[in-house]
Amino acid sequence: MNILVIGLNHKTAPIEVREKVAFDGPKLGEAIKLLKGSHVVKESIILSTCNRVEIYAGVSDLDSGVEGIKGFLADFHKVQRDLLDRSLYIHKGADAIRHMYRVASSLDSMVVGEPQILGQLKDAFDLALENKTTGVILNKLMRKSVSVAKRIRTETKIAESAVSISFAAIELAKKIFDDLASKSFMLIGAGEMAELAAKHLINCGVQDVLVTNRTIARAEELAQEFHGKVVPFESFVNELQHTDIVICSTGAPHYILLKDQVHKTMKERKQKPMFIIDISVPRNIEPQINDLDNVYLYDVDSLQGIVETNIQERAKEADKAERIVDEEIGSFLQWTASLTATPTIVALRNKAEEIRKAEFEKTLKKLGPMEEEKIKAIEYLTISIVNKLIHPPTTVLKEENENRDELIAVIKKLYGINGEEE
Amino acid sequence: MQIETNVLLFELALTFYFIATISGIIEIFRGEKNTSKVTLYLSMAGFAFHTANIAIRYVEGGHIPVTNMHEATSFFSWCVLILFFVHEFKYKLGLLSSFIMPIVFLLMFSASIFPREIKALSPVLQSYWFGIHVVFAFLGDASFAMACGIGIMYLIQERNVKSKHLSMLFQKLPSLQTLDEINYHLVTLGFPLLTLSMITGVIWANSAWGTYWRWDPKEVWSLITWLVYALVLHLRLTSGWRGKKAAILSIIGFAIVIFAFFGVSIILKGRHVFM
Numbered sequence: 001m002n003i004l005v006i007g008l009n010h011k012t013a014p015i016e017v018r019e020k021v022a023f024d025g026p027k028l029g030e031a032i033k034l035l036k037g038s039h040v041v042k043e044s045i046i047l048s049t050c051n052r053v054e055i056y057a058g059v060s061d062l063d064s065g066v067e068g069i070k071g072f073l074a075d076f077h078k079v080q081r082d083l084l085d086r087s088l089y090i091h092k093g094a095d096a097i098r099h100m101y102r103v104a105s106s107l108d109s110m111v112v113g114e115p116q117i118l119g120q121l122k123d124a125f126d127l128a129l130e131n132k133t134t135g136v137i138l139n140k141l142m143r144k145s146v147s148v149a150k151r152i153r154t155e156t157k158i159a160e161s162a163v164s165i166s167f168a169a170i171e172l173a174k175k176i177f178d179d180l181a182s183k184s185f186m187l188i189g190a191g192e193m194a195e196l197a198a199k200h201l202i203n204c205g206v207q208d209v210l211v212t213n214r215t216i217a218r219a220e221e222l223a224q225e226f227h228g229k230v231v232p233f234e235s236f237v238n239e240l241q242h243t244d245i246v247i248c249s250t251g252a253p254h255y256i257l258l259k260d261q262v263h264k265t266m267k268e269r270k271q272k273p274m275f276i277i278d279i280s281v282p283r284n285i286e287p288q289i290n291d292l293d294n295v296y297l298y299d300v301d302s303l304q305g306i307v308e309t310n311i312q313e314r315a316k317e318a319d320k321a322e323r324i325v326d327e328e329i330g331s332f333l334q335w336t337a338s339l340t341a342t343p344t345i346v347a348l349r350n351k352a353e354e355i356r357k358a359e360f361e362k363t364l365k366k367l368g369p370m371e372e373e374k375i376k377a378i379e380y381l382t383i384s385i386v387n388k389l390i391h392p393p394t395t396v397l398k399e400e401n402e403n404r405d406e407l408i409a410v411i412k413k414l415y416g417i418n419g420e421e422e
Numbered sequence: 423m424q425i426e427t428n429v430l431l432f433e434l435a436l437t438f439y440f441i442a443t444i445s446g447i448i449e450i451f452r453g454e455k456n457t458s459k460v461t462l463y464l465s466m467a468g469f470a471f472h473t474a475n476i477a478i479r480y481v482e483g484g485h486i487p488v489t490n491m492h493e494a495t496s497f498f499s500w501c502v503l504i505l506f507f508v509h510e511f512k513y514k515l516g517l518l519s520s521f522i523m524p525i526v527f528l529l530m531f532s533a534s535i536f537p538r539e540i541k542a543l544s545p546v547l548q549s550y551w552f553g554i555h556v557v558f559a560f561l562g563d564a565s566f567a568m569a570c571g572i573g574i575m576y577l578i579q580e581r582n583v584k585s586k587h588l589s590m591l592f593q594k595l596p597s598l599q600t601l602d603e604i605n606y607h608l609v610t611l612g613f614p615l616l617t618l619s620m621i622t623g624v625i626w627a628n629s630a631w632g633t634y635w636r637w638d639p640k641e642v643w644s645l646i647t648w649l650v651y652a653l654v655l656h657l658r659l660t661s662g663w664r665g666k667k668a669a670i671l672s673i674i675g676f677a678i679v680i681f682a683f684f685g686v687s688i689i690l691k692g693r694h695v696f697m
Contacts, residue, residue, distance in 0.1 A: 161593065175592060176583060178599040271662030273598065290584065294665045302586040309588065 001042060001137055001340070002062050005091040005099050006069045007054030010110050013087035021077050021084075023048040028127065031076055036133045040068030043138040047103075047124040049117070051110055056100060058137045062092050097141065097332050101325045104145035105152040106159070112314050113159040118149050136339070141332065148328045155324065156317040161310035165303045166197035168310070169277050170204060173245055176275050176296055181205030186243045188212050188236060189250030190222060194279050197247050198226055210243065212236040214250065237261050241268045249279040257285045263292060277303070337404060341397040344408050347417040348390060356386045429538065431475035432496070436534055438468030439499075439527040446520035450591065457594055461519040462510060465526070469503050472530075476500055482540050488556050489543055491687060492536035497556075498683070499529035501564035505608075509568065513604065516594045521571040529567075532684070551626035558619035563679050565612030566651070569605050570676035573669035576601040580666050602665055605672055606658065613651045620644055643682035650675050 008021065023031050028048055035044050035055070043058035055073075059065030070088065074081050091099040102108045106117050125142045128134045134142070153159055162168040177183055185206045187198050190213060202209065209228030213219035219230045231239050237257065240246070250256065257276075266274070273294045278285040283299055290297040360382045364375065393411055397404070411417070442464035449461055476497065479487035487493040506522045509515065543552070579595045582588050595601075623641075624634045635641060654671045657663035663671070 172583065175579065175595075175597045176599065178597050178603065267662070269662075271664050273665065293667065296583050298586065305586060306588055 001058050001060060001336075002065070003093060003096040003137060003141065003336075004041075004057045004059050004062060004065050004069070005054060005096040006057070006066065006073075006088055007047075007052060008087040008089065009052035009054075009108065012089055017083065017087050018050070018053065020079050021053045021073060021087075022050070023053065029131070032127060032131050032133055034076065035069075035072055036131065038068070038072060040072060041065060043135040044133045045124050045128040045138055045142065047121060049120050052103070052108075054103070056096070056138060056141070058135060066090055094329055094333060097329050098325060100141060100145045101148045101328060102322075105149040105321055105325070107152075107318055107321055107325070111163055112311075112318055113163070115159060118146065122146065137336065140335065144328070144332055148325065151328075152321045152324050156320045158314055158317045158321050160317070161313060163307055163310050163314065165193055165279070165300065165307060166200050168303045168306045169197045169247070169298065170200045172296070172298065172306075173201070173275055174204075176273055177244065179205075181207065183244040184208035184210070184242055185245040185247070186210040186212065186231070186236065186239065187222065187226070187228070188246065188248040188256070188284075189214075189252075189280065190218060191249035191279060194247050194249035195222070197277065197279070201245065201247075202226060206245070210236075210239055212239075237265070240265045240274075244272070244274060246274070246276045247279065248277065248284050250284055252280070252284050253282060255284060255286045257289070259286045259288045259292070262286075262289045262295060266292060266295060279303075338398065340404065340408065344411060344417065345394050345397055348393065348411065348415055351415055351417055352386045352390050356382045428475055428478050431471045431478070432534070432538070435468045435472035435475060436527075436530050438464055438471065439523065439530050442468060442519070443523045443527040446517075446523045450517065450520050457516050461523060465503065465506070465519060465523055469500075469507070472496070472500055472503070479540060483542065485543050485548075486553055486556055487540070488560070489541050490536065490539070491684075492533050492538045493540075495529055495533035495536065495683075498560055498563060498567075499526045499533065501560045502526050502529065502567045505561075505564050505568050509604065513596075513600070515575075515596045515600070515604070517575065517591070518571070521575050522568065525567050525571055546630050549626060549629060551622055551629065555619055555622040555626055558615050558622060562612045562615030562619055563683065565608045565615060566672070566676050566679045569608035569612065569672040572601055572605045572608065573672040576605060576669040577666065577673075580669070598665065602668065605668060606664070609651060609654055609668075609672060609675075613648075613655060616644070616648055616651065620648060639686045640682070643678075643686050647675070647678050647682050650678055 008018065010018070013021075023046060028046060032044065032046050035041060035046070041057040041059050045056040047054045047056070055069055057065060057069060059068075070081065070084055073079070073088075074084055099108070104118055104121050106113050106115065109117055121142075125134070128138070162171045173180060173183075180201065181204070183206055185198070185201055185208065187194060187209070198209075207227075209223075209226045210231050211219050211223040211226065211228045212231040212233050213222065214233050216230070216232075219233075222228070223230045240262070248257070262274075262276075271294045273296070276285060276289065276295065276297045278297065278299045281300060285297060285299075287297065287299070289295055360379060363378065364370075396407060397411070442461050445464055446461040449457060452458075476487055479493060483489065486497070488497050502522065503526055506518070506526070510518055575595055576598065578591060579598055579601060582592045582595075583598065623644075627636070628634045650671075654663070654668065654675060657671075658668055
């Protein structure tokens with residue numbers, strides 16, 4: 001049995017190709033049954049996310065397995081073979097194991113360290129289990145991938161710091177304030193990034209939400225979404241006295257909040273700290289506000305700067321993670337080795353024992369009646385000769401070896417064993 | 423024999439505090455994800471020896487061992503450790519030990535320089551006021567020492583957030599609000615303790631010498647310390663001197679405490695001079 005991974009991801013295929021090959025919704029269940037029925041593979045799992053489509057398979061022959069799976073993909077999605085050939089990557093054996101570990105631990109993701117992929121992989125595995133498309137090898141490999149991913153998450157900082165602007169803002173807020181749930185928050189304007197950050201804040205427990213916008217209708221819409229109160233745009237400055245976190249993103253071409261205004265507000269607040277995030281370009285909040293005590297002002301560039309440092313930090317941690325992956329591949333290979341070698345070893349032993357027994361009994365008959373002690377001595381002689389002869393091939397089989405499969409074939413041929421795999 | 427055991431216990435405590443300080447400093451620069459507990463365990467080991475040392479001195483002398491500079495300084499650092507453990511277990515502040523253990527070690531190291539003999543308390547001073555007065559005074563000073571350590575942590579974290587270059591310490595240090603609140607709470611603990619120690623001192627002085635206040639240098643500097651912390655609290659409550667300003671003030675305040683503690687006893691002599 002050989003392990004095979006065939007797939008494509010955001011690095012090898014553009015979105016136009018990925019969406020053609022994606023198994024979305026009910027298609028996935030259908031596909032996995034079809035693939036099982038086609039007898040191209042012995043075991044299989046299909047993973048389909050917006051960034052990757054991969055088939056993990058256990059096949060008896062690698063080359064025909066690759067052909068079979070490619071054919072299956074082309075037929076199922078009705079796409080050209082050459083289009084697939086251009087985008088697909090193929091990993092075999094140890095490389096396949098490495099790939100699976102890397103995918104599970106998010107080392108192969110667009111954003112290294114993002115946590116979703118592990119959940120998606122588990123879902124894919126659950127579906128495979130439901131349809132009984134996996135066996136000993138993939139079950140073990142999948143469980144191992146999950147544990148490798150967990151090990152990497154606890155031992156490295158790969159998923160530690162924020163790598164998106166909105167999460168970086170939350171991370172900062174958590175280091176300025178003790179407990180976000182008791183803080184109040186104002187959203188000035190709208191915009192994708194600002195709304196995302198607002199959502200994260202609310203997920204962190206912020207309840208007291210104020211929304212202001214030049215267009216009242218838009219403000220009301222957002223207030224409803226975030227369960228907040230609308231504040232008239234003309235007088236939002238008055239509300240700052242009770243606001244701990246401000247996210248600002250308007251299309252205004254000038255500053256809408258000045259240093260003097262915040263200076264006054266801070267006095268009214270008795271210097272209670274304030275965190276202001278200005279996502280607007282051009283900036284809407286006077287940058288010098290950051291010079292005031294207990295006010296922390298971040299603009300897009302400074303958040304971006306943090307995100308970039310964090311990404312570099314993650315890349316450094318990814319090296320550590322790759323080393324863990326390497327370590328873990330070894331242990332899995334050992335397991336598969338023992339798995340393939342064991343039946344042959346058992347068959348070899350049985351064969352030898354059979355011969356020994358037959359020859360021993362034949363000799364006993366020829367020799368006629370004898371003392372018990374002598375019989376025992378002869379039996380001992382046969383056993384030790386057989387053991388000595390069998391010992392070297394079994395040790396070689398047990399060891400991890402590149403040519404293990406060939407060796408197994410040779411031994412089977414030499415000793416005339418036609419045992420089944422597994 | 424007793425004395426030798428005692429010296430040994432002190433040296434062991436000092437050694438453990440030294441190793442804990444080094445381990446705490448390494449922890450600051452270690453790029454690992456989780457803060458290790460090594461520093462805490464080392465300081466606990468040192469604390470065990472230290473406690474034994476103080477207990478023996480207490481039994482030998484028959485009173486709280488603060489009658490010479492060696493004992494007083496050692497007792498001071500012991501009080502800081504008690505407050506440190508309380509805060510460590512209550513708030514689990516990342517890296518607290520890295521900032522407190524150096525203070526503890528430096529105090530303990532100063533203690534090791536002074537002569538170590540156990541002296542009897544002069545008859546004039548024998549009164550139950552003695553115990554009450556010194557416990558208030560030392561716990562008060564220990565609160566200010568903790569506030570200083572927390573203040574330094576605040577300033578580093580504040581620098582991180584203001585400068586927009588998040589150092590390795592950013593993740594490990596607690597939030598600004600947490601640090602500011604604990605700093606404030608330590609000052610509000612230290613200030614009444616200092617006040618109480620001054621009141622009990624005054625009453626005791628009257629019963630021992632017949633006068634309440636004699637402008638002895640220690641008394642003067644205690645008053646100065648008291649005024650400084652009164653100002654810290656006043657500014658915080660009225661003018662919102664919190665955060666960075668409060669952190670800086672708590673460091674300055676502790677510098678004055680240290681001067682009142684060592685400087686007054688060594689440079690300006692008075693009746694609080696122990697030797």
